[in-house]
Amino acid sequence: MNLLDPQGPVAAANSTILVDSVFIMLAIVVPTIVAILVFAFWFRASNPKARFQPDFVYSGRVEMVVWAIPALTVILLGGVAWIGSHQLDPAAPVPGTGSPVRIQAVSLDWKWLFIYPDQRIATVNTLTVPAGAELNFQLTSSSVMNVFFIPQLGSMIYTMNGMVTKLNLRADSEGKLHGLSAHFSGDGFPDMMFDVNVISPLAFPDWVAATAKSDAVLNEESYKKLMQQGVEKGRPVYRLDDPRLFDLIATQHIPPGPGPELISDAGRPHSGGHDAR
Amino acid sequence: MLGKLDWSAIPFDQPIPLIAGAVVLVGILAVLIWVVVKGHLPYLWHEWITSVDHKRIGVMYILLASVMLLRGGSDAIMMRIQQAVAYQSQGYLPPEHYNQIFSAHGTIMIFFVAMPFVIGLMNLVVPLQLGVRDVAFPTLNSVGFWLTATGALLVNLSLVIGEFARTGWLAFPPLSELSYSPGVGVDYYAWSLQISGVGTLVAGINLVTTVLKLRTKGMNYLRMPMFCWTTLASNLLIVAAFPILTATLAMLLLDRYLGFHFFTNEAGGNVMMFMNLIWAWGHPEVYILVLPAFGIFSEVVSTFSGKALFGYRSMVLATMAICIISFMVWLHHFFTMGAGPDVNAIFGIASMIIAIPTGVKIYNWLFTMYGGRIRFETPMLWSIGFMVTFIVGGLTGVLLAVPPADFMLHNSMFLVAHFHNVIIGGVLFGAFAGFEYWFPKAFGFRLDERWGKLAFWFTFLGFFITFVPLYIAGMLGMTRRMQHYDVAAWRPWMIVAAVGMAVLTIGVICQIMQIVVSIRNREALRDRTGDPWDGRSLEWATSSPPPVFNFAFDPDVRGEDAYWDLKAHAKRQSLEHEPPEYHDIEMPRNSPTGFVCAFFATIMGFALIWHIWWMVILGGLGAWATFVVFAWRDHDEYVIPADEVARIDRVSIEDRRNLVSMAGSV
Numbered sequence: 001m002n003l004l005d006p007q008g009p010v011a012a013a014n015s016t017i018l019v020d021s022v023f024i025m026l027a028i029v030v031p032t033i034v035a036i037l038v039f040a041f042w043f044r045a046s047n048p049k050a051r052f053q054p055d056f057v058y059s060g061r062v063e064m065v066v067w068a069i070p071a072l073t074v075i076l077l078g079g080v081a082w083i084g085s086h087q088l089d090p091a092a093p094v095p096g097t098g099s100p101v102r103i104q105a106v107s108l109d110w111k112w113l114f115i116y117p118d119q120r121i122a123t124v125n126t127l128t129v130p131a132g133a134e135l136n137f138q139l140t141s142s143s144v145m146n147v148f149f150i151p152q153l154g155s156m157i158y159t160m161n162g163m164v165t166k167l168n169l170r171a172d173s174e175g176k177l178h179g180l181s182a183h184f185s186g187d188g189f190p191d192m193m194f195d196v197n198v199i200s201p202l203a204f205p206d207w208v209a210a211t212a213k214s215d216a217v218l219n220e221e222s223y224k225k226l227m228q229q230g231v232e233k234g235r236p237v238y239r240l241d242d243p244r245l246f247d248l249i250a251t252q253h254i255p256p257g258p259g260p261e262l263i264s265d266a267g268r269p270h271s272g273g274h275d276a277r
Numbered sequence: 278m279l280g281k282l283d284w285s286a287i288p289f290d291q292p293i294p295l296i297a298g299a300v301v302l303v304g305i306l307a308v309l310i311w312v313v314v315k316g317h318l319p320y321l322w323h324e325w326i327t328s329v330d331h332k333r334i335g336v337m338y339i340l341l342a343s344v345m346l347l348r349g350g351s352d353a354i355m356m357r358i359q360q361a362v363a364y365q366s367q368g369y370l371p372p373e374h375y376n377q378i379f380s381a382h383g384t385i386m387i388f389f390v391a392m393p394f395v396i397g398l399m400n401l402v403v404p405l406q407l408g409v410r411d412v413a414f415p416t417l418n419s420v421g422f423w424l425t426a427t428g429a430l431l432v433n434l435s436l437v438i439g440e441f442a443r444t445g446w447l448a449f450p451p452l453s454e455l456s457y458s459p460g461v462g463v464d465y466y467a468w469s470l471q472i473s474g475v476g477t478l479v480a481g482i483n484l485v486t487t488v489l490k491l492r493t494k495g496m497n498y499l500r501m502p503m504f505c506w507t508t509l510a511s512n513l514l515i516v517a518a519f520p521i522l523t524a525t526l527a528m529l530l531l532d533r534y535l536g537f538h539f540f541t542n543e544a545g546g547n548v549m550m551f552m553n554l555i556w557a558w559g560h561p562e563v564y565i566l567v568l569p570a571f572g573i574f575s576e577v578v579s580t581f582s583g584k585a586l587f588g589y590r591s592m593v594l595a596t597m598a599i600c601i602i603s604f605m606v607w608l609h610h611f612f613t614m615g616a617g618p619d620v621n622a623i624f625g626i627a628s629m630i631i632a633i634p635t636g637v638k639i640y641n642w643l644f645t646m647y648g649g650r651i652r653f654e655t656p657m658l659w660s661i662g663f664m665v666t667f668i669v670g671g672l673t674g675v676l677l678a679v680p681p682a683d684f685m686l687h688n689s690m691f692l693v694a695h696f697h698n699v700i701i702g703g704v705l706f707g708a709f710a711g712f713e714y715w716f717p718k719a720f721g722f723r724l725d726e727r728w729g730k731l732a733f734w735f736t737f738l739g740f741f742i743t744f745v746p747l748y749i750a751g752m753l754g755m756t757r758r759m760q761h762y763d764v765a766a767w768r769p770w771m772i773v774a775a776v777g778m779a780v781l782t783i784g785v786i787c788q789i790m791q792i793v794v795s796i797r798n799r800e801a802l803r804d805r806t807g808d809p810w811d812g813r814s815l816e817w818a819t820s821s822p823p824p825v826f827n828f829a830f831d832p833d834v835r836g837e838d839a840y841w842d843l844k845a846h847a848k849r850q851s852l853e854h855e856p857p858e859y860h861d862i863e864m865p866r867n868s869p870t871g872f873v874c875a876f877f878a879t880i881m882g883f884a885l886i887w888h889i890w891w892m893v894i895l896g897g898l899g900a901w902a903t904f905v906v907f908a909w910r911d912h913d914e915y916v917i918p919a920d921e922v923a924r925i926d927r928v929s930i931e932d933r934r935n936l937v938s939m940a941g942s943v
Contacts, residue, residue, distance in 0.1 A: 018681070060586070070636030082622045143457065157613055184757070
């Protein structure tokens with residue numbers, strides 16, 4: 001999950017900016033730290049060779065330089081930030097080969113549901129995508145906030161109930177990656193890790209066809225069961241009944257997921273803690 | 278009768294909080310019994326609890342912060358151990374407990390350690406530096422302190438009665454709404470902060486007024502010590518920002534108690550509004566904490582370099598620039614919410630602009646050292662340690678202000694490492710520097726140097742051993758608040774961080790040892806001069822500890838570094854020859870208002886948390902009645918006769934005279 005080992009163009013661009021910014025700043029940070037240590041050492045009270053200049057308390061030239069150095073650095077980095085935020089806006093298109101794959105991600109308590117509306121399938125805690133294709137994500141949450149994040153593919157984005165966020169990514173090479181939620185969402189939060197299988201574009205239709213044969217069907221009823229609080233250790237796959245399911249969730253036609261069941265009236269609710277263990 | 282409260286609120290099934298709570302309870306009882314048996318109670322009541330002396334209140338703030346630092350530190354130790362062992366296992370803390378610990382750790386460290394520590398130092402020092410006898414509103418000052426203590430008490434009460442929030446230290450909805458957090462944890466969180474927030478706000482109003490309205494003769498704005506400037510900036514931010522926190526938490530409480538829909542999923546509630554509001558307070562908050570620390574470093578670096586602060590006016594400008602810009606950057610806390618490229622870029626650049634005045638400050642401290650005669654006593658070690666550490670934190674902070682980098686690092690362990698880097702390396706190092714620096718002023722004896730230096734080195738090294746691994750874990754995609762994980766690459770770094778935590782703990786033990794050893798050797802460490810560090814500002818012009826009226830005469834200020842000038846002047850003209858003419862001094866009377874008010878506020882807060890409505894009314898009426906009694910007081914001041922002033926002042930004047938003639942020879 002190393003951020004410096006990107007597997008797609010978005011992550012690659014993000015991490016390039018990250019590394020470049022660090023080096024731009026190191027160019028002034030390292031000399032400053034060295035100067036602090038050297039000055040402190042040289043002007044120690046016990047050093048007879050150091051010249052005591054108690055009246056050196058103002059110098060227009062020094063002031064000019066000390067305002068200019070950080071200002072110039074910030075101007076440079078500000079440019080990086082401006083261009084970077086525009087080019088790497090999560091909603092900006094990321095052209096790829098072949099037709100884009102639409103994926104609708106829903107964060108549940110405490111698992112990820114991935115709906116492929118065009119393929120009429122859905123998966124839980126596994127995201128399977130073809131290498132090289134543009135991935136158009138639409139994201140929402142069934143209950144509390146989460147953040148969708150695949151470190152090696154790049155930009156993370158919030159999921160919120162009643163709202164849809166957009167994110168475009170691309171995975172360049174086949175292999176297995178990991179994703180997670182990057183915003184604390186309750187007791188089962190650490191178990192919101194998911195697998196990302198990047199497979200060849202040729203194998204993708206086969207995977208879709210195999211998944212579509214699943215016995216389990218995802219519809220409003222089974223979705224409501226899925227959104228109960230709890231951790232999902234398996235990797236269930238579904239046939240999608242209604243391709244508009246995501247819209248029903250995002251527009252709150254399906255009401256937000258419930259919280260923990262309260263068995264004690266006093267303070268300490270009994271939540272999905274059992275499942276989380 | 279007791280609302281939601283019954284026996285199931287006590288966690289009999291969870292040994293860790295139960296034992297921790299029992300230990301704390303036994304500790305408190307032991308201290309109480311000792312106080313009563315030894316007959317210290319009247320002394321404590323008259324000299325401390327009801328005191329409206331800014332110095333005493335400052336010391337009590339710092340004592341509160343120190344005790345809470347141990348509590349927050351214990352939470353940190355538990356978290357580091359959990360993450361070191363919870364690889365492919367559940368560790369030793371179940372999620373419902375671990376989640377309370379990180380929420381409590383953040384809440385305590387910010388609201389009940391960092392805040393009272395800096396407010397305590399400001400209270401202790403600012404009136405002395407301004408050359409005045411007290412703050413603007415002495416009784417209000419006491420109320421502010423005791424309400425802060427109420428908040429701290431309620432947070433700790435949650436350890437044994439009920440639970441604390443499991444939502445993180447900012448309690449983001451909808452997770453913090455009734456449907457997802459039905460327990461009393463969020464209520465403990467919100468009511469503690471509401472009550473202590475009132476305390477912080479009155480402290481802010483008090484200190485702003487003090488700096489603006491109460492300065493001695495000749496102390497115009499551009500002669501104030503840097504610490505007074507940063508105090509002004511910080512408290513202006515408190516006055517502007519804390520009402521936002523209060524309003525935001527009030528809306529959350531309305532949602533939870535009366536079925537409103539400000540931040541719920543349903544009925545048009547908007548969680549993004551909470552995000553914006555809480556950070557509109559939250560970002561200024563970090564500058565509220567760090568600006569006073571900058572002031573402390575300015576005083577310390579200048580004193581221990583034997584030079585005036587380099588570029589004083591530039592520093593003032595930088596301080597006020599930070600004060601203003603810090604209000605315009607809050608959105609950088611959620612670049613990943615999909616706000617769009619223009620908004621992200623503008624807030625990113627605004628955030629970076631704060632780095633300019635901050636960088637200027639670093640360079641000005643650097644040039645203050647240049648050409649100085651630097652004495653490496655403990656406060657100076659903390660200051661140099663701060664400069665090195667804080668630059669690294671600044672670098673990672675500016676990095677997080679670049680939106681595309683933040684898209685990878687938001688909410689990660691890298692972020693955790695960053696804000697600990699600036700809060701430990703900035704605020705805590707500053708608080709410790711100020712503690713070491715002003716301790717002799719507050720108590721009349723110095724702290725032991727050897728233990729102080731050991732504490733510095735263990736804390737400094739421990740900081741890097743703990744938080745560099747967290748930076749690395751963040752680069753490996755590790756997100757914050759993980760109760761367990763399955764990624765092998767993170768494990769070694771979590772173990773190193775736990776080792777670092779052990780080193781930090783040794784640092785804290787050295788700090789405690791330093792105080793114990795110093796108290797035992799206090800006669801040898803006694804400071805009879807009032808000016809143990811060859812200081813430059815007015816707090817060193819009076820005895821240590823200062824008399825209740827601070828100064829027998831209003832000091833007359835003729836330039837920056839008022840006391841330094843006085844000393845140089847005295848050398849040239851020999852000393853004041855004619856015996857001074859003393860006058861009666863009026864001082865504010867002690868008042869139990871603060872303590873009694875906080876007592877009722879505690880009852881009210883506890884009752885609100887547990888829905889015990891009759892008790893809410895009782896507490897509210899009690900607090901209001903306390904205020905009314907205070908408002909109807911007839912005598913609020915007493916007179917210290919001139920003879921008494923003269924007697925107190927003459928005790929120390931000879932020693933100080935000797936010192937002044939010595940200092941002049943430099």
